[in-house]
Amino acid sequence: MTKTMLRDARAFAEALFSTERGAPPEARIDWLLTELADFTENAGARATLILQGGLLTASWLAPPLIGRAPPLARLSVADRCRALDKLEHTPAGLPLLAVKAMLCIIYYEHPDVQRESGITTGSAQKTSCMKSVTS
Amino acid sequence: MSFAVERGSKHAGDVNLDCDDVIVGSGAGGAVVAALLAESGRRVLVLEEGPHVPIETIQRLRPSQHLARVWRDGGMTVAVGVGDSPTINVTMGRAVGGSSIVTGAVCFRTPEHVLADWSGRLGLRELTESSLRPHFEEVERAISVEEVPEQMRSLGTQRFAEGAQKLGYVMEPLRRNTKGCNGCGRCNFGCPHGAKMSVDMTYLPRAVAAGATIWSDCLVDTIAMKGGRATGVQGRIIGRNPGFLHRAGRIRVRAQRVVVAAGAYHTPLLLDRCGAGKRSGQVGRNMTLHPSFRMFARFEERIEGWRGALQSAYSRSLQHEGLTMVGLFVPPGVLAATMPGFGTEHVRRAADIPHLAVFGGLLHDEAGGTVRRGPGREPFVTYRMAREDRARIPNVIRRMAEVFFAAGAKEVFPPILGQPGVTADQFARLDLDNVPSMRLECSSQHPLGSARMGTSEGTSVTNVDGRVWGTENLFVADGSLVPTSLGVNPQVTVMALATRVAQRMM
Numbered sequence: 249m250t251k252t253m254l255r256d257a258r259a260f261a262e263a264l265f266s267t268e269r270g271a272p273p274e275a276r277i278d279w280l281l282t283e284l285a286d287f288t289e290n291a292g293a294r295a296t297l298i299l300q301g302g303l304l305t306a307s308w309l310a311p312p313l314i315g316r317a318p319p320l321a322r323l324s325v326a327d328r329c330r331a332l333d334k335l336e337h338t339p340a341g342l343p344l345l346a347v348k349a350m351l352c353i354i355y356y357e358h359p360d361v362q363r364e365s366g367i368t369t370g371s372a373q374k375t376s377c378m379k380s381v382t383s
Numbered sequence: 384m385s386f387a388v389e390r391g392s393k394h395a396g397d398v399n400l401d402c403d404d405v406i407v408g409s410g411a412g413g414a415v416v417a418a419l420l421a422e423s424g425r426r427v428l429v430l431e432e433g434p435h436v437p438i439e440t441i442q443r444l445r446p447s448q449h450l451a452r453v454w455r456d457g458g459m460t461v462a463v464g465v466g467d468s469p470t471i472n473v474t475m476g477r478a479v480g481g482s483s484i485v486t487g488a489v490c491f492r493t494p495e496h497v498l499a500d501w502s503g504r505l506g507l508r509e510l511t512e513s514s515l516r517p518h519f520e521e522v523e524r525a526i527s528v529e530e531v532p533e534q535m536r537s538l539g540t541q542r543f544a545e546g547a548q549k550l551g552y553v554m555e556p557l558r559r560n561t562k563g564c565n566g567c568g569r570c571n572f573g574c575p576h577g578a579k580m581s582v583d584m585t586y587l588p589r590a591v592a593a594g595a596t597i598w599s600d601c602l603v604d605t606i607a608m609k610g611g612r613a614t615g616v617q618g619r620i621i622g623r624n625p626g627f628l629h630r631a632g633r634i635r636v637r638a639q640r641v642v643v644a645a646g647a648y649h650t651p652l653l654l655d656r657c658g659a660g661k662r663s664g665q666v667g668r669n670m671t672l673h674p675s676f677r678m679f680a681r682f683e684e685r686i687e688g689w690r691g692a693l694q695s696a697y698s699r700s701l702q703h704e705g706l707t708m709v710g711l712f713v714p715p716g717v718l719a720a721t722m723p724g725f726g727t728e729h730v731r732r733a734a735d736i737p738h739l740a741v742f743g744g745l746l747h748d749e750a751g752g753t754v755r756r757g758p759g760r761e762p763f764v765t766y767r768m769a770r771e772d773r774a775r776i777p778n779v780i781r782r783m784a785e786v787f788f789a790a791g792a793k794e795v796f797p798p799i800l801g802q803p804g805v806t807a808d809q810f811a812r813l814d815l816d817n818v819p820s821m822r823l824e825c826s827s828q829h830p831l832g833s834a835r836m837g838t839s840e841g842t843s844v845t846n847v848d849g850r851v852w853g854t855e856n857l858f859v860a861d862g863s864l865v866p867t868s869l870g871v872n873p874q875v876t877v878m879a880l881a882t883r884v885a886q887r888m889m
Binding site for chain 2: 263264265266267268283286287288289290291292293294295298299325326328329332333336337339341342345346348349350351352353354355356357362365366367368369
């Protein structure tokens with residue numbers, strides 16, 4: 249993943265998973281981005297392109313919807329949420345789905361997130377959750 | 384079950400091979416043909432574009448890792464909607480074992496009314512229920528098809544069944560290719576217990592035991608033709624990071640016969656590149672997808688839909704409306720992804736995941752898909768949904784919501800982008816007939832028919848034996864052959880037709 253893609257993914261993820269207390273712990277977002285990089289490395293060019301398209305759309309089209317200048321990463325977490333929420337309800341919201349889906353699939357595999365969300369699939373504990381499989 | 388696979392990526396330089404029959408693709412169709420031809424004494428070579436991910440590795444993968452390594456495009460392949468059609472997320476496998484390793488293991492024989500249509504209207508008189516029965520039986524034995532016991536149903540499926548009963552719909556148990564399943568709900572993402580009898584557990588080990596060779600990481604670019612005869616295939620080895628100064632190795636295979644089983648997205652591309660079947664004008668056309676729509680429902684009680692078989696029951700009570708309702712579950716992360724909103728609102732909704740039940744509705748569609756050459760080597764697929772099918776979508780959504788509300792659901796989450804959960808009263812006020820196609824969440828796991836079989840060159844790509852019109856020794860043996868939509872999961876149909884193709888080749 250390029251630096252820009254990582255920056256945009258971080259800005260997106262911090263907003264998506266933020267609560268009243270703010271963005272999730274930095275270590276968790278770091279883990280999420282490491283896993284996302286592993287995903288793009290293995291899933292191939294088209295998957296990366298789709299994610300990149302979604303992140304670009306979010307980064308550049310969302311801020312103007314709340315009267316702010318892009319990119320998304322410049323905005324506060326609260327403003328990012330407002331901007332992305334607006335974008336999601338427009339026809340341009342479709343590309344966001346791929347980004348949201350991939351980030352959610354990975355994020356909800358984290359054992360702490362599963363515990364906090366009452367998810368008891370146990371798959372994270374059984375498998376090598378915190379470490380990428382390289383074979 | 385382990386079996387030997389030659390990893391193309393481990394071979395430096397070019398590779399030249401020779402065999403009797405080369406099979407492109409190792410999924411449900413290719414694996415069956417490989418096993419049967421090898422067991423009949425032929426020297427068989429199988430080339431698979433994807434990697435070989437042994438079951439021991441698959442068992443350790445989390446869903447996201449499985450998506451990245453085993454699914455084509457990480458699960459993000461689409462058929463672009465044309466006109467008033469939704470864009471459809473089409474999921475396929477890309478590994479030794481093909482899509483059979485990413486299915487929910489659901490097994491249906493081809494419905495009798497579909498076979499009646501094939502043998503009647505389409506004139507495929509050889510494809511009757513009685514003539515295909517021995518093939519169905521052989522396949523079902525080989526992949527251990529068994530009924531899902533009622534006690535293995537998830538609570539979500541139980542609740543849906545209760546609602547269905549109140550509305551007079553009949554729920555029936557699904558049959559799946561499993562052995563020793565304990566219902567952990569992870570079939571799509573690699574069975575952690577090796578209980579799913581996909582072709583990497585059944586037909587491929589048989590093929591190797593009978594002398595077949597399987598090469599992974601080999602991307603076939605073209606079929607070599609001389610007049611009406613296929614003489615082999617050519618392609619390249621997909622190496623990992625070959626480096627700036629190193630080109631990927633080439634692979635050339637000389638063979639007496641070529642079988643294309645690369646799936647409904649890629650088989651027509653291979654035929655198109657070598658000009659086979661071109662005169663028919665049908666290569667890449669007539670694709671059906673079974674466009675599918677999910678419905679989530681929130682219950683007061685904890686559902687924990689991940690406990691129980693991923694897919695265990697279905698209803699064909701609405702078959703006359705072109706709708707099959709099939710039970711399923713999806714990983715919590717996917718459920719979360721469909722929750723609208725960002726930040727606090729999203730997290731609050733995602734906290735309801737343990738209370739969500741899921742069911743799916745599958746449309747028995749008319750052919751609307753077209754496969755064309757896209758940029759690079761990948762296909763560009765469009766889908767123009769038939770007007771009648773498009774008109775059915777609101778009904779699909781309505782029916783599934785009604786069942787969940789009858790079962791006591793507090794809210795349902797229709798498959799509409801950005802749509803929050805709605806109560807029964809709110810749902811009744813939704814203008815489902817006017818939801819723009821771009822806002823519909825639609826998926827497909829069953830691309831079929833893009834090189835369909837038929838009775839004449841003018842209307843089909845292959846004859847009823849899978850041989851491409853105008854060629855002597857080029858065959859198709861995958862979902863591309865299936866001449867119409869089935870209305871049910873196609874795994875067993877594809878394998879039965881592949882069995883028939885292989886037997887005709889012997």
